[in-house]
Amino acid sequence: MSIYRVQPNIEKYKAFHLVDDDDNFDLQVEGYFDFMGQPKANDWNGARVYLDATFDKAELLVADITNFNVSALAYSEKAISILQDVLEESGELLPFECDGKKWWIHNITNVLDALDKEETTMELMDSGRFMIGKTVLDENKLTDVSVFKTKQRMTLLLSHDVAKNDYKTIIENSDLTGVIFSQK
Secondary structure, eight states: OOEEEEEEOTTTBOEEEEOOSHHHHHHHHTTTTOOSSOOOGGGOOOOOEEEEOGGGOTTOBOOSEEEEETTEEEEEHHHHHHHHHHHHHHEEEEEEEETTEEEEEEEEOOEEOOBOTTTOOEEEOTTSOEEEOSOOBOGGGOTTOOEEEETTEEEEEEEEOOSSSOHHHHHHTTTOOSEEEEEO
């Protein structure tokens, strides 16, 4: 079994940024844009965002899959037409618009307690708090799971090879742009 971390390629593609106004600030404070494994579809009213180049690189392109925030990716209509079944198996799709185009945030609600607690290491930070250092997953808890987050590291989007609906394979066999896979 191969396990991958999926990350947006923000050095090559534009990322979403929230429109900076009082309404969106209030929503940020209230946790409206926190995608930490809890369903949000019943309360979802969309988002006011714009696509912007990161690192002040105006020449960056718009990808099919891009960064919405540290805990969620956004998918274009093209990406949804290819990945919808896989994405819906692991969470919910929350619609919004940007520059007249439809996009969806993938809110992953498939959260697993999959850390191998004996092999995973913790690191002490200067603040005196511990954070996860080396992450090791218990593969026995990942049977037939294509896209998930771990309970302990909600900011990670992880995928692994499964016989059907394998996120990584579908993306690599299509012409979808925007994400990088790194093997765990």
